[in-house]
Amino acid sequence: MGEFELLAKVREMLPPPGPRVRLGSGDDAAIAVPGGATATSVDAIVDGVHFRREQMGLAEIGRKALATALSDLAAMGAEPGEAYVVLGVPADLDEDGCLELLGGLAAVARETGTALAGGDVTRAPALSLAVTVVGHAPSPERLVTRAGARPGDVLVLTGELGGAAVGLEPQPRLAAGRALAEAGATAMIDLSDGLGGDARHLAEASGVGLRIDAGALPIAAGVAEVAAATGRDPLELAAGGGEDYELLATLPPERLAQATEAVSGARDLRLTAIGEAVAGEGVEIRLPGGGMLEPTGFDQLA
Amino acid sequence: MGEFELLAKVREMLPPPGPRVRLGSGDDAAIAVPGGATATSVDAIVDGVHFRREQMGLAEIGRKALATALSDLAAMGAEPGEAYVVLGVPADLDEDGCLELLGGLAAVARETGTALAGGDVTRAPALSLAVTVVGHAPSPERLVTRAGARPGDVLVLTGELGGAAVGLEPQPRLAAGRALAEAGATAMIDLSDGLGGDARHLAEASGVGLRIDAGALPIAAGVAEVAAATGRDPLELAAGGGEDYELLATLPPERLAQATEAVSGARDLRLTAIGEAVAGEGVEIRLPGGGMLEPTGFDQLA
Numbered sequence: 001m002g003e004f005e006l007l008a009k010v011r012e013m014l015p016p017p018g019p020r021v022r023l024g025s026g027d028d029a030a031i032a033v034p035g036g037a038t039a040t041s042v043d044a045i046v047d048g049v050h051f052r053r054e055q056m057g058l059a060e061i062g063r064k065a066l067a068t069a070l071s072d073l074a075a076m077g078a079e080p081g082e083a084y085v086v087l088g089v090p091a092d093l094d095e096d097g098c099l100e101l102l103g104g105l106a107a108v109a110r111e112t113g114t115a116l117a118g119g120d121v122t123r124a125p126a127l128s129l130a131v132t133v134v135g136h137a138p139s140p141e142r143l144v145t146r147a148g149a150r151p152g153d154v155l156v157l158t159g160e161l162g163g164a165a166v167g168l169e170p171q172p173r174l175a176a177g178r179a180l181a182e183a184g185a186t187a188m189i190d191l192s193d194g195l196g197g198d199a200r201h202l203a204e205a206s207g208v209g210l211r212i213d214a215g216a217l218p219i220a221a222g223v224a225e226v227a228a229a230t231g232r233d234p235l236e237l238a239a240g241g242g243e244d245y246e247l248l249a250t251l252p253p254e255r256l257a258q259a260t261e262a263v264s265g266a267r268d269l270r271l272t273a274i275g276e277a278v279a280g281e282g283v284e285i286r287l288p289g290g291g292m293l294e295p296t297g298f299d300q301l302a
Numbered sequence: 303m304g305e306f307e308l309l310a311k312v313r314e315m316l317p318p319p320g321p322r323v324r325l326g327s328g329d330d331a332a333i334a335v336p337g338g339a340t341a342t343s344v345d346a347i348v349d350g351v352h353f354r355r356e357q358m359g360l361a362e363i364g365r366k367a368l369a370t371a372l373s374d375l376a377a378m379g380a381e382p383g384e385a386y387v388v389l390g391v392p393a394d395l396d397e398d399g400c401l402e403l404l405g406g407l408a409a410v411a412r413e414t415g416t417a418l419a420g421g422d423v424t425r426a427p428a429l430s431l432a433v434t435v436v437g438h439a440p441s442p443e444r445l446v447t448r449a450g451a452r453p454g455d456v457l458v459l460t461g462e463l464g465g466a467a468v469g470l471e472p473q474p475r476l477a478a479g480r481a482l483a484e485a486g487a488t489a490m491i492d493l494s495d496g497l498g499g500d501a502r503h504l505a506e507a508s509g510v511g512l513r514i515d516a517g518a519l520p521i522a523a524g525v526a527e528v529a530a531a532t533g534r535d536p537l538e539l540a541a542g543g544g545e546d547y548e549l550l551a552t553l554p555p556e557r558l559a560q561a562t563e564a565v566s567g568a569r570d571l572r573l574t575a576i577g578e579a580v581a582g583e584g585v586e587i588r589l590p591g592g593g594m595l596e597p598t599g600f601d602q603l604a
Contacts, residue, residue, distance in 0.1 A: 022339070022442045027449070027507070028377040028491060029343035031442050034336045037324070041331035042386040042422050042434060049425045075330040084344040086388070086432040120344050120432070123351045130388040130422070130432040132344060140324045140333050147329070189330060205329070 003121035006098055010116060013106040017115035020081060020136070030117040032082060037140040041072035044130040047090075053127055058097055062104030063169065065129035068192065070112055070172035071245040075190035077144045077181025078135025080174055082117040083109060085131050088124025105129075112174055142181060144249070149187035149206035153250035155275040156180075158263060161195060161246065162223035162238035170245040176263045176271075180249050183259035188249040195239040196293075198248055199283045206250070209280035214239070215288035216274045239285060239293060250277050305423035308389075308400055312418060315408040319417035322383060322438070332419040334384060339442040343374035346432040349392075355429055360399055364406030365471065367431035370494065372414055372474035373547040377492035379446045379483025380437025382476055384419040385411060387433050390426025407431075414476055444483060446551070451489035451508035455552035457577040458482075460565060463497060463548065464525035464540035472547040478565045478573075482551050485561035490551040497541040498595075500550055501585045508552070511582035516541070517590035518576045541587060541595060552579050 007025050017024060023031040045065050047053045053061070066083060073080055085105065089098060098121075109116050114133070137143045158176045173190070180188060189202045195212070203210045219238045227234035251259055256273060263271040285293040309327050319326060325333035347367050349355045355363070368385060375382055387407065391400060400423075411418050416435070439445045460478045475492070482490060491504045497514070505512045521540045529536035553561055558575060565573040587595040 023447060027447045028374040029341035029380070029437065029445075031378075031445050031447075032340050032342065033338065033442055034340055036335065038334045038336055038340075039331035040334065040384070040386060040420060040434075040436070042388055042420055042432075044388040044390070044422045044424045044432065046390065046424055046426050048427070072330040076333075078331070082342070084342060084434055086344055086346040088346070088348065088430065118342060118344055120346045122346045122348055124348050124430065125350070125427040128390065128426065128430070130344075130346065132342075132386055132434040134342070135331065140335055143331075143333050145325060145329045145333075 006121055007119050009099060010102040010106050013103060014109055014116055017117065021115045021117050025118040030082065032117065035136045036138045037143060039073055039076040039078040039135040039137065039143050040132065041069060042130065042132045043069040043072065044128065047127040058101040059104030062101040063108050065131050066105045066108040067170050067172050068245065069131040069133045070114065070174060071170065071190040071192065073133055073135035074173045074177035075188050075247055076135060077142065077177045077185065077188065078137050079178060080112050080114045080133065081136045082115045082134045083131055084117060085119040085129065087119065087121045088128035089121060090124060090127050093127060112172065144181045144185045144188040146187050146189050146202045146205035149202060149208045149250035149277045151208055151277055151279040152253065153186055153277040154253045154256050154273050155210055155212065155277060156249050156251060156259065157218065157246055157272050157274050158269055159246040160218040160220040161244055162220040162241060164243040165237050165241040166220055166222040166226050168220065170243060172245060173247045176269050177247055179262035180247065180259055183251065183262050184255040185249040185251055188247055191244045191246050191248060192242055194242045196283060196285065202248060203281060203283050208277040210275060210283045211278055212275035212283065212285045214285050214293055216272060218270060218272045235293060308423055309421050311401060312404040312408050315405060316411055316418055319419065323417045323419050327420040332384065334419065337438045338440045339445060341375055341378040341380040341437040341439065341445050342434065343371060344432065344434045345371040345374065346430065349429040360403040361406030364403040365410050367433050368407045368410040369472050369474050370547065371433040371435045372416065372476060373472065373492040373494065375435055375437035376475045376479035377490050377549055378437060379444065379479045379487065379490065380439050381480060382414050382416045382435065383438045384417045384436045385433055386419060387421040387431065389421065389423045390430035391423060392426060392429050395429060414474065446483045446487045446490040448489050448491050448504045448507035451504060451510045451552035451579045453510055453579055453581040454555065455488055455579040456555045456558050456575050457512055457514065457579060458551050458553060458561065459520065459548055459574050459576050460571055461548040462520045462522040463546055464522040464543060466545040467539050467543040468522055468524035468528050470522065472545060474547060475549045478571050479549055481564035482549065482561055485553065485564050486557040487551040487553055490549055493546045493548050493550060494544055496544045498585060498587065504550060505583060505585050510579040512577060512585045513580055514577035514585065514587045516587050516595055518574060520572060520574045537595060
């Protein structure tokens with residue numbers, strides 16, 4: 001089966017794309033009619049680097065590839081639009097395996113209203129997925145970067161920390177991201193590296209410091225048990241673990257009530273104030289007892 | 303060196319992006335303000351599948367990755383806009399190697415006015431590049447698909463066939479593609495699989511037949527020598543060989559003069575009428591002596 005047949009079968013799993021996509025996969029390029037501004041992000045996952053095939057179902061790998069890419073659009077407050085998928089197929093993955101994997105990806109596309117507008121399928125030594133996602137907004141000013149936090153802003157977090165550590169599947173917080181953007185978020189980022197590392201990215205891009213109250217951090221159910229079983233501190237596990245894909249944002253304090261209501265209305269999701277932006281630099285996670293948690297995270301090649 | 307530093311170094315090789323890109327790589331997503339319509343295409347190349355690292359310089363691999371992706375935009379008649387690059391780095395490729403490779407890619411970006419607006423760098427078992435390119439047009443109707451050829455249209459080809467077979471680097475025919483679109487091309491495709499295969503794609507998408515006059519085919523200098531040395535027919539080598547990245551298009555006959563002038567004016571490039579579209583289906587390549595050349599090509603997983 002050639003790539004066109006494979007991608008055509010996957011598109012059969014999806015509703016027809018909305019009016020923005022004028023021509024989908026099958027020609028030299030897809031044709032779309034964007035609105036005022038686009039947010040575009042690309043994410044790749046490779047077997048043995050970002051996941052291990054023997055530890056993860058194929059559909060789950062497909063879900064993960066698109067969900068992590070869409071999480072970047074959530075962090076911009078963009079409406080999800082189109083996805084373009086490069087699938088690298090190793091010799092031991094057959095057609096049914098490809099369809100199972102792309103079926104997982106298609107399920108996330110369906111759930112989020114993302115059109116699968118194009119792709120490329122190639123042989124490769126290891127299973128790999130590179131996903132480009134395009135999101136939309138009425139104007140560039142409506143998109144939220146990492147760089148707009150101001151001293152005095154309140155720091156908020158969607159959902160709970162540590163979900164990935166206890167095995168929950170990541171959900172791109174698209175509705176919450178749009179709600180936060182509309183409520184006046186000044187800066188936003190999704191937690192892919194862990195709270196400490198991503199807070200540092202936001203602080204550096206905005207030129208502010210961030211003070212986080214560790215006692216306020218919402219911790220997912222089950223984290224305490226996993227921490228106890230592995231001899232780790234639950235707070236460290238929750239704040240240092242990556243891939244939660246919750247949103248971390250800053251807001252003027254007077255916008256907090258509106259944002260909390262908008263986020264909980266959008267997806268029955270909790271929004272928690274966990275700290276504030278201050279003049280200066282750096283990230284401090286203050287423990288209830290008075291100590292400090294070292295902000296961890298990584299931003300090297302992964 | 304992390305991926306941000308690597309991509310930042312590559313962006314230093316480029317002029318600042320035009321006004322369309324409002325925010326480049328380094329945030330959760332790039333922000334752009336498109337015009338009326340976008341054409342988006344994604345292409346991946348993998349060591350051992352699409353090239354062999356021991357037979358190709360790193361800069362040349364980088365050039366090839368972006369040039370082949372942009373060729374799809376040329377075939378739509380789109381203006382090149384942004385590129386998003388996923389680089390898969392094997393253990394034996396060091397930072398200097400990555401920069402040499404991305405330097406080749408940046409050179410093509412510079413030559414074509416393409417902005418490198420984002421990317422992802424990951425470890426991978428083999429060197430691989432997945433490139434998403436976004437092109438622009440004032441409206442979707444100004445982009446040329448494969449599907450609009452009508453019986454009676456003249457079939458034209460830019461440049462010469464067989465360049466890849468004699469070792470010439472592919473050039474995305476962006477200016478020629480826009481010139482053909484403006485001159486009223488009804489259908490267009492770039493030659494990645496070879497004349498026979500790609501002509502068949504265009505014929506099938508348009509629901510027409512194509513008759514090609516083999517005697518009219520423009521053959522690149524050197525093809526005869528390579529054919530003689532390898533005991534092959536020069537015409538077969540030129541018409542069956544892939545990766546020439548010339549454009550094959552159909553036009554109403556009354557537009558041929560305008561198109562020829564526009565293409566030669568755009569990039570000092572020859573436009574040759576090589577046949578016509580007819581009612582029916584299939585591709586025939588008629589030899590001057592009266593025989594027929596079997597249209598070859600491949601469209602399987604590559």
